Amino acid sequence: MSTLAALALAVAGLVAPCEAPETLIVGAQVWTDARWQEVDLHLRDGRIDAIAAGLQVASAQRRIDASGLRIIPGLIDAHVHLYELGGPYPPGWDRPPYVESTRLNGRALLRSGVTSARVHLSNLQSGSELKLESMSPCAPLPRLQLGGPGVIGGGTTTPGFQTVGVEDAAQAHALTAAYAAAGVDWIALHQLDLFEPAQLRLLIESARRQGLRIMAAGDSVAALRLALQHGVDSVEYLPTDAVIPEDLLAALVAPSAPPVVAPIGYYRRIASALQAPSAGRVLGTPAGLSAPESRHFASRFDTWLRAQGHYQDAAQLLPMREANFRKLLDAGAGVLLGTDVGSAGHYHDRAIWTEIAAWRAAGMADEQVIDRGTRLAAAALGYSDLGRIEVGAVADLLILDRAIAGGLRPEALRYVLKAGVVHRHPDPASK
Numbered sequence: 001m002s003t004l005a006a007l008a009l010a011v012a013g014l015v016a017p018c019e020a021p022e023t024l025i026v027g028a029q030v031w032t033d034a035r036w037q038e039v040d041l042h043l044r045d046g047r048i049d050a051i052a053a054g055l056q057v058a059s060a061q062r063r064i065d066a067s068g069l070r071i072i073p074g075l076i077d078a079h080v081h082l083y084e085l086g087g088p089y090p091p092g093w094d095r096p097p098y099v100e101s102t103r104l105n106g107r108a109l110l111r112s113g114v115t116s117a118r119v120h121l122s123n124l125q126s127g128s129e130l131k132l133e134s135m136s137p138c139a140p141l142p143r144l145q146l147g148g149p150g151v152i153g154g155g156t157t158t159p160g161f162q163t164v165g166v167e168d169a170a171q172a173h174a175l176t177a178a179y180a181a182a183g184v185d186w187i188a189l190h191q192l193d194l195f196e197p198a199q200l201r202l203l204i205e206s207a208r209r210q211g212l213r214i215m216a217a218g219d220s221v222a223a224l225r226l227a228l229q230h231g232v233d234s235v236e237y238l239p240t241d242a243v244i245p246e247d248l249l250a251a252l253v254a255p256s257a258p259p260v261v262a263p264i265g266y267y268r269r270i271a272s273a274l275q276a277p278s279a280g281r282v283l284g285t286p287a288g289l290s291a292p293e294s295r296h297f298a299s300r301f302d303t304w305l306r307a308q309g310h311y312q313d314a315a316q317l318l319p320m321r322e323a324n325f326r327k328l329l330d331a332g333a334g335v336l337l338g339t340d341v342g343s344a345g346h347y348h349d350r351a352i353w354t355e356i357a358a359w360r361a362a363g364m365a366d367e368q369v370i371d372r373g374t375r376l377a378a379a380a381l382g383y384s385d386l387g388r389i390e391v392g393a394v395a396d397l398l399i400l401d402r403a404i405a406g407g408l409r410p411e412a413l414r415y416v417l418k419a420g421v422v423h424r425h426p427d428p429a430s431k
């Protein structure tokens, strides 16, 4: 266990101790060094200690026979929401810091194969403790980076989950200093085109001085243009108002271009669900709710969903989203796997697979999907020891059944390991 993880355990006092024995995984086909290889893995202290065919390690306390299985790095979801349930909260859940939904969602995300995630719109009060906790291999949630409350162009208000604008340099400084003090990694900027240009510049300069990275919504061409002009570190969403112009596409494939986290699977799913008489029946309920909680959720879902005005145009905007997604892929832009899970009807136990299914439907090979959800995502988030299976890397691993038809599918998922600790096991009695 790393020093930091041990510290997290000690300081937070929230994570139950767990087993992380020295482990040998044999017989699998492993995605390593950009190809599938028949090699064994030796895990020790939460990391990959050796990779070779026919490994013999006498000291290994646990042996996983992975014959007929394949192993990929744990998936990184570059855009999640953690306290939103994707629907109406059960009684008593709808209050900060949203402990019940955050626990449920964190566990569901990890068990779905997401071993690291970047949270969009985390709050400043509970985020840092959660982040610390998430670093423990034993904690049943992905390792987290935090994007703090969103800052939205076009006005001023008080900080909470979202903040509207800043008025002057002092405010920009105070805001970004508060983010940094709360352990936030990213500042999330929205509606860039509604900021006064001088205010946007101030905010970005202040954020950089505080060591914050900048994630910016690129959901319109004007916002995307500003994001690129300001050299942000990550672009979120796809423009829905127009096709991405050629000059911006060129900027998005330049060597210094920021990655684009462009969820598409969710919009495809919500667009069809909203056209059905009962979207609730199409979308189901999140896993892990008790029977009464699930009934409460299901009985209120349709009314709740139709009150979320900003999703009503999902079907209408879908063709533009899909066209821009295609354009980015064809141009060779750094598109990363990210789901925006927690949006209406988008549940943590399945969101990453909804996204993967959409990418595969768009013609992307499994290996490309894996690369964009592991190695490239880790690089974009600044991790040097995640997202790949190599000696010294953190042992975040997914073990999947090769016999399941159709390749990268949720039905194939057998094991989820976070830093060597098993959080999902094919035998439910073992986990």
Ligand SMILES: [Zn+2]
Pocket: 079, 080, 081, 120, 340
């Ligand atoms: Zn979001």
